[in-house]
Amino acid sequence: MSQQWVYMFQEGEAGNKNLLGGKGANLAEMTQLGLPIPHGFIVTTEACTEYYANGGSLTDAIMVQIKEALSKLEDLAGKKFGDTENPLLVSVRSGARVSMPGMMDTVLNLGLNDVAVEGLAKKTGNTRFAYDSYRRFIQMFSDVVMEIPKPRFEKIIDRMKEEKGVQMDTELNADDLKEMVVRFKALYKEEKGVEFPQEPEHQLMEAIKAVFRSWMNPRAIVYRRMNDYPSDWGTAVNVQMMVFGNMGSTSGTGVAFTRNPSTGENKIYGEYLINAQGEDVVAGIRTPNPITQLEQDMPDVYQEFTEIYTKLENHYRDMQDMEFTVEEGKLFFLQTRNGKRTAGAALKIAVDLVAEGKITEETAVCRVEPKQLDQLLHPNFDPKALKAATVIGSALPASPGAAAGKVYFTAEDAKNAAAAGERVILVRLETSPEDIEGMAAARGILTVRGGMTSHAAVVARGMGTCCVSGCGEIKIDEEAKTFTLGGNTYKEGDYISLDGSTGNIYGEDVATIEPEITGDFETLMAWADKARVLKVRTNADTPRDARNAVKFGAEGIGLCRTEHMFFEEDRIMKIRKMIVSKTEEERREALKGLLPLQKGDFVGIYEAMEGRPVTIRLLDPPLHEFVPHTDEDIAELAKEMGLTFEDLKATVEGLHEFNPMMGHRGCRLAVSYPEIAEMQARAIIEAAVQVKQEKGYDVVPEIMIPLVGEKKELKFVKDIVVKTADTVIKEAGIEMTYHVGTMIEIPRAALTADAIAEEAEFFSFGTNDLTQMTFGFSRDDAGKFLEDYYGKGIYESDPFARLDQTGVGQLVQMAAEKGRKTRPNIKLGICGEHGGDPSSVEFCHKVGLNYVSCSPFRVPIARLAAAQAAIKNR
Numbered sequence: 001m002s003q004q005w006v007y008m009f010q011e012g013e014a015g016n017k018n019l020l021g022g023k024g025a026n027l028a029e030m031t032q033l034g035l036p037i038p039h040g041f042i043v044t045t046e047a048c049t050e051y052y053a054n055g056g057s058l059t060d061a062i063m064v065q066i067k068e069a070l071s072k073l074e075d076l077a078g079k080k081f082g083d084t085e086n087p088l089l090v091s092v093r094s095g096a097r098v099s100m101p102g103m104m105d106t107v108l109n110l111g112l113n114d115v116a117v118e119g120l121a122k123k124t125g126n127t128r129f130a131y132d133s134y135r136r137f138i139q140m141f142s143d144v145v146m147e148i149p150k151p152r153f154e155k156i157i158d159r160m161k162e163e164k165g166v167q168m169d170t171e172l173n174a175d176d177l178k179e180m181v182v183r184f185k186a187l188y189k190e191e192k193g194v195e196f197p198q199e200p201e202h203q204l205m206e207a208i209k210a211v212f213r214s215w216m217n218p219r220a221i222v223y224r225r226m227n228d229y230p231s232d233w234g235t236a237v238n239v240q241m242m243v244f245g246n247m248g249s250t251s252g253t254g255v256a257f258t259r260n261p262s263t264g265e266n267k268i269y270g271e272y273l274i275n276a277q278g279e280d281v282v283a284g285i286r287t288p289n290p291i292t293q294l295e296q297d298m299p300d301v302y303q304e305f306t307e308i309y310t311k312l313e314n315h316y317r318d319m320q321d322m323e324f325t326v327e328e329g330k331l332f333f334l335q336t337r338n339g340k341r342t343a344g345a346a347l348k349i350a351v352d353l354v355a356e357g358k359i360t361e362e363t364a365v366c367r368v369e370p371k372q373l374d375q376l377l378h379p380n381f382d383p384k385a386l387k388a389a390t391v392i393g394s395a396l397p398a399s400p401g402a403a404a405g406k407v408y409f410t411a412e413d414a415k416n417a418a419a420a421g422e423r424v425i426l427v428r429l430e431t432s433p434e435d436i437e438g439m440a441a442a443r444g445i446l447t448v449r450g451g452m453t454s455h456a457a458v459v460a461r462g463m464g465t466c467c468v469s470g471c472g473e474i475k476i477d478e479e480a481k482t483f484t485l486g487g488n489t490y491k492e493g494d495y496i497s498l499d500g501s502t503g504n505i506y507g508e509d510v511a512t513i514e515p516e517i518t519g520d521f522e523t524l525m526a527w528a529d530k531a532r533v534l535k536v537r538t539n540a541d542t543p544r545d546a547r548n549a550v551k552f553g554a555e556g557i558g559l560c561r562t563e564h565m566f567f568e569e570d571r572i573m574k575i576r577k578m579i580v581s582k583t584e585e586e587r588r589e590a591l592k593g594l595l596p597l598q599k600g601d602f603v604g605i606y607e608a609m610e611g612r613p614v615t616i617r618l619l620d621p622p623l624h625e626f627v628p629h630t631d632e633d634i635a636e637l638a639k640e641m642g643l644t645f646e647d648l649k650a651t652v653e654g655l656h657e658f659n660p661m662m663g664h665r666g667c668r669l670a671v672s673y674p675e676i677a678e679m680q681a682r683a684i685i686e687a688a689v690q691v692k693q694e695k696g697y698d699v700v701p702e703i704m705i706p707l708v709g710e711k712k713e714l715k716f717v718k719d720i721v722v723k724t725a726d727t728v729i730k731e732a733g734i735e736m737t738y739h740v741g742t743m744i745e746i747p748r749a750a751l752t753a754d755a756i757a758e759e760a761e762f763f764s765f766g767t768n769d770l771t772q773m774t775f776g777f778s779r780d781d782a783g784k785f786l787e788d789y790y791g792k793g794i795y796e797s798d799p800f801a802r803l804d805q806t807g808v809g810q811l812v813q814m815a816a817e818k819g820r821k822t823r824p825n826i827k828l829g830i831c832g833e834h835g836g837d838p839s840s841v842e843f844c845h846k847v848g849l850n851y852v853s854c855s856p857f858r859v860p861i862a863r864l865a866a867a868q869a870a871i872k873n874r
């Protein structure tokens with residue numbers, strides 16, 4: 001048989017959401033369970049793909065099958081499409097695999113025309129109802145299918161109300177509505193140059209095509225990108241016989257959840273309206289009644305409703321979100337799906353369902369969206385306080401969480417205010433590496449420039465600090481320390497609040513609540529830990545971050561960046577001294593001053609990690625990042641260092657690079673200045689010795705050499721590290737194991753991973769750089785043009801947020817295989833931003849890495865994602 005494009009609800013395979021869409025699969029399943037569902041059929045997602053392959057039109061085969069299904073539907077309904085006596089009316093509803101806002105709106109009452117409307121009037125004995133349905137249909141069809149702007153119809157309604165001297169559309173009588181239909185059709189003709197389509201079959205085909213078209217509308221594209229849904233899924237279309245909730249006082253329509261979607265409480269939750277159709281409840285035209293009142297209004301209906309929703313929840317073993325309509329006392333269900341819920345509700349429902357014996361622990365683990373946990377891991381606004389607050393502006397939700405505090409305009413001021421015990425919001429035009437400390441001290445960061453992958457965004461996410469970026473509406477005066485937004489001016493010390501999850505900015509101090517892993521959260525995470533194979537480490541540069549991460553379940557540090565430590569105030573001078581040194585002696589002298597400080601950092605980190613593994617990366621960024629660049633700052637530093645301005649300026653200029661990302665950085669620094677690696681290796685081992693002796697933790701340092709592209713280059717630096725480490729251990733006179741490994745972050749390293757593994761005891765995939773180097777665009781610049789790529793369907797997601805499995809992933813997989821071939825027990829991990837992204841975590845599981853490493857606040861997300869990957873790929 002040729003391909004089946006269309007399925008009746010009776011025959012569609014339950015659970016086959018990929019083919020039938022979520023709505024369609026459930027309508028089919030409910031029909032087959034014998035529940036009261038209006039008859040209908042589904043045009044498959046494959047038909048959608050076929051529609052696009054066919055240049056945006058329905059093939060004959062698809063149209064033939066739709067017509068066949070329509071005639072079956074007529075038989076089932078006992079009504080005919082376009083009939084003058086008893087016309088069949090249908091709804092046309094979109095339905096992708098997952099429910100997707102941004103898709104086409106539903107068209108109701110399709111099938112009405114100048115003749116059928118009379119049939120409907122006769123059949124129901126209600127001319128007003130018939131014409132009201134017809135004018136609604138013309139309006140919806142024109143708007144949703146033909147894209148005639150809605151306001152043009154609303155203007156007609158307003159004018160008619162004025163003419164008739166009434167306030168509400170319900171006050172318009174049958175004749176008024178007839179007149180309205182005439183005017184609507186005239187408008188349609190004016191807009192489209194043809195009459196409003198009278199042929200029901202034509203109406204239907206147009207509506208189906210509109211659903212398929214909506215799959216590619218900009219809102220849908222954005223939504224898919226945000227949620228990692230591929231564009232080749234396509235959407236299905238559901239064509240369903242209409243039932244009418246607007247036929248009088250024994251009719252109505254409503255929505256309900258089997259449990260409370262915001263708290264998870266096991267209690268029916270919902271609303272309904274008497275004498276209403278379709279989306280009237282959600283649209284809020286009248287205030288709906290709480291669902292429990294249905295028990296009084298229509299006791300029999302409520303009884304049946306209760307039986308059905310209980311059956312549905314037990315069948316799907318999850319909280320259901322349902323739509324129902326009552327037509328003259330008869331109950332119909334129009335939709336059910338696993339309901340969307342807050343993270344807190346998701347945890348409670350999953351844990352409760354296990355306690356009720358309805359699902360297993362592993363199923364519960366799979367029920368919670370890892371990314372959603374984010375809501376629970378940052379301070380959140382007190383919902384009541386948030387509701388009462390006023391939004392003064394909004395920008396990109398760059399790093400989630402909620403922050404409220406006083407505004408400061410420089411990193412320095414922010415740091416000082418925080419040290420004095422203030423809650424601080426740092427407001428900057430944009431941030432740079434020098435701002436690190438101020439950013440760390442701030443509860444929230446607001447920038448005027450910069451996208452989702454800007455410095456501010458990336459660093460803030462790393463620190464788990466709330467950040468709203470790219471608020472171009474802000475007029476900032478950094479000198480005067482003021483900014484204006486939403487018509488108000490805010491000065492240093494004024495309160496504002498940021499919502500990093502929505503991007504909203506509030507001009508006041510909104511109350512927040514702190515995160516904790518307790519109760520249901522703790523229970524579910526314990527189940528996740530039982531299921532997962534991947535270890536989860538954290539990226540942490542300070543003891544505070546390390547302790548936080550351990551609290552969130554980190555099993556080690558996968559990446560400790562040593563450069564962040566150099567930016568602290570008491571150190572920046574020392575490192576600058578080292579950088580401007582002209583001879584090795586001078587440099588060694590300067591490094592001597594840094595050694596105890598670095599050692600102190602590592603002691604703090606080892607202690608915080610209590611013997612868990614710690615990977616420390618040697619200095620990575622180009623040296624010019626550490627020196628001042630404006631003449632003013634150079635002059636100041638020259639004075640402090642006893643150098644002439646010209647001399648220092650020449651040094652700074654000498655450090656200038658055209659493309660620092662690909663410049664003198666990473667292991668290249670150690671090749672030029674081996675003494676830097678030497679100092680760091682000494683600090684790493686001396687600290688380990690001290691912690692071992694003082695606290696008894698058996699620290700096994702993992703020293704990581706960054707940006708390697710060639711085995712000999714790795715060997716050169718490794719030799720320095722090993723020589724230093726062995727000397728220190730010998731000096732201490734104790735036994736100590738340590739490992740030396742490398743980051744795989746340059747394509748050449750991946751290509752030659754078998755050779756590199758001869759020297760490296762472990763690989764850590766630095767997928768931030770590996771992505772930059774593979775794509776050939778930098779993270780800091782990509783934000784400017786990636787939007788164009790999304791809009792044009794070239795890339796679907798940000799490769800810095802979600803690992804590009806086809807390209808970059810191939811390098812990872814290949815390097816892992818080559819590495820293992822040379823060194824079977826080589827330890828493999830990932831430490832790029834991707835380590836906390838669920839789809840990337842699944843990839844790491846499949847490739848067989850030993851661990852993922854991510855920022856502290858994403859550790860629980862990675863734990864859950866790793867568990868789901870293990871369960872899914874068994």
Ligand code: ADP
Binds near residue numbers: 091105244335
């Ligand atoms: P969404 O996905 O936006 O919820 P739906 O396709 O579920 O869109 O439909 C929107 C509204 O129209 C819902 O309230 C639904 O119950 C109602 N509706 C859809 N089809 C019918 C129908 N055949 N009879 C009555 N109401 C319908």
Ligand code: MG
Binds near residue numbers: 323335
């Ligand atoms: Mg719906």
Ligand code: MG
Binds near residue numbers: 706707745766768769
């Ligand atoms: Mg790197």
